[in-house]
Amino acid sequence: MNSVVRRRSFLAPALLWLPLLSWTVVAQAAPVGFTRATQHPVRKSVQLPGTVESRIVSVIASESEGLVVALEFLEGDHVEKGRPLLRLRTTYHEMRLREAQGRLQEARARLELAESQLARKKELQREEIISQEDLDDAYSEFSAWEGRRAQSLAEIEQLEWILERCVIRAPFDGVIVKKRTELGQWLQLGGQVAEMIALDKLDVHVEVPESYYHEIATGAEASVTFEALPGFELQGKVRGIIPQAAPQAHTFPIKISIPNPDLAIGVGMLARVALPLGEPHLALIVPKDALVRQGTAEIVFRIREDETVEPVTVERGTGMGAWVAVSGPLQAGERVVTRGNERLRPGQDVEGSPQEYPLP
Numbered sequence: 001m002n003s004v005v006r007r008r009s010f011l012a013p014a015l016l017w018l019p020l021l022s023w024t025v026v027a028q029a030a031p032v033g034f035t036r037a038t039q040h041p042v043r044k045s046v047q048l049p050g051t052v053e054s055r056i057v058s059v060i061a062s063e064s065e066g067l068v069v070a071l072e073f074l075e076g077d078h079v080e081k082g083r084p085l086l087r088l089r090t091t092y093h094e095m096r097l098r099e100a101q102g103r104l105q106e107a108r109a110r111l112e113l114a115e116s117q118l119a120r121k122k123e124l125q126r127e128e129i130i131s132q133e134d135l136d137d138a139y140s141e142f143s144a145w146e147g148r149r150a151q152s153l154a155e156i157e158q159l160e161w162i163l164e165r166c167v168i169r170a171p172f173d174g175v176i177v178k179k180r181t182e183l184g185q186w187l188q189l190g191g192q193v194a195e196m197i198a199l200d201k202l203d204v205h206v207e208v209p210e211s212y213y214h215e216i217a218t219g220a221e222a223s224v225t226f227e228a229l230p231g232f233e234l235q236g237k238v239r240g241i242i243p244q245a246a247p248q249a250h251t252f253p254i255k256i257s258i259p260n261p262d263l264a265i266g267v268g269m270l271a272r273v274a275l276p277l278g279e280p281h282l283a284l285i286v287p288k289d290a291l292v293r294q295g296t297a298e299i300v301f302r303i304r305e306d307e308t309v310e311p312v313t314v315e316r317g318t319g320m321g322a323w324v325a326v327s328g329p330l331q332a333g334e335r336v337v338t339r340g341n342e343r344l345r346p347g348q349d350v351e352g353s354p355q356e357y358p359l360p
Contacts, residue, residue: 028349029307029350030340030348030349030351031340031351031352032337032344033337033339033353033355034352034353034354035335035338035355035356036332036333037284037330037331037333038359039282039284040282040320040323040359040360041281041282042276042280042281042283042318042320043276043277043278043279043280043318044278044318045223045275045277047273048275049206049272050204050256050270050271051205052226052266052268053205053267054174054197054198054199054201055198055201055202055203055257056174056201057195057196057197057198058172058195060168060170060171060194061190061191061193062088062165062168062191063168063189064088064189065088065186065191066166066187068087068182068185068186069183070086070183071183072084073085073086073176075176075179076177077175078175079174079196080170080173081169081172082169083169084169085169086187087166088166090163090166093162093163097156097159097160097163100159101156104149104156107151108149110145111145111148111149114145115142117142118138118141118142121135122138168193171196174199175197175199176194177196178195180194181194199260200260202267203257205255206254206256207251207253208252208254208275209250209251210250210251213252215277215278216241216275218238218240218241220237221237222235222256222276223236223318223319224236224273224274225271226270228270229264233319234259234261236256236257236258237257238254238275239255239256240255241254242255256273274318274319283317283318283325283327284327284331285323285324286314286326286330287324287338287355287357288319288324289338292342294311298313299311299313300336300337301336302330302335302336303335303350308348309337309344309347310347312330313328313329314328320360321358322357322360323357335352337352338355338357339355
């Protein structure tokens with residue numbers, strides 16, 4: 001019994017070292033990537049709300065009339081330019097086309113005969129066997145059948161044009177957002193078929209206060225984020241500035257063109273736009289990857305001379321591609337962690353390797 005107790009008391013101090021050994025492993029230097037903060041010309045910016053709009057919104061109309069016999073789309077369908085959306089009944093037009101083709105065949109045969117008779121009467125008139133009046137009659141017969149041939153050709157071309165437009169096709173790549181006709185409905189000439197929007201040509205509509213109007217330039221780049229897409233940011237360009245203010249708000253509408261990678265952005269989404277203002281000025285910039293959100297604040301981890309890190313609270317400014325202007329107790333040339341900063345603790349040892357970002 002005593003030997004058992006002694007054995008247990010001998011093991012207990014050894015077990016106390018296990019947490020210390022585990023702590024020693026965690027405290028090893030963490031590998032991180034770093035980039036040096038630098039000064040760069042930037043413009044001051046203003047943050048404004050905006051709404052995504054499609055540059056192309058179209059209500060597709062029919063160029064022919066007839067009974068709807070096939071609907072080949074649903075609301076929400078992504079369609080390519082030229083895809084059939086609706087078909088009209090073509091029976092009547094096909095019958096008229098066959099009739100016109102028959103008249104064309106007759107006109108061609110009669111024209112051939114009239115041409116032959118005209119040539120023969122020219123010879124007879126030269127030999128003074130027939131009068132000039134007989135020759136004129138031959139000319140008239142030839143011209144009449146030539147006119148009927150041209151008339152039949154025009155009628156056939158018209159009917160083929162109508163038949164082609166009995167199939168209504170998508171006029172551009174886009175999405176069907178509303179169906180405006182039904183199977184079995186009689187569609188009038190110019191009748192509405194569907195409403196479409198393009199998703200590859202988008203604008204963000206922003207209302208700019210009057211005080212900023214003269215500081216915004218067409219072609220200027222703007223950073224755009226979206227409430228529905230956290231962490232997603234892209235660069236747009238000021239496409240147009242509309243020089244007519246809203247009567248009561250005294251704000252000027254501007255259009256910022258944006259790409260739509262993978263069609264992830266929907267029309268009507270709320271956006272936040274950072275618009276550059278005025279002339280460029282020198283500011284401290286760091287890669288956007290260096291920013292870490294902590295509650296309502298944003299920090300960067302600075303690598304000190306003893307190869308430990310300390311958090312520095314900064315305020316985000318204008319974004320420029322992969323970089324962003326910041327203000328706070330940070331100096332140009334200091335190393336900020338840009339890779340592996342999500343799990344760092346203040347005072348932690350790090351082993352840094354340089355990480356390059358092309359300047360904006």
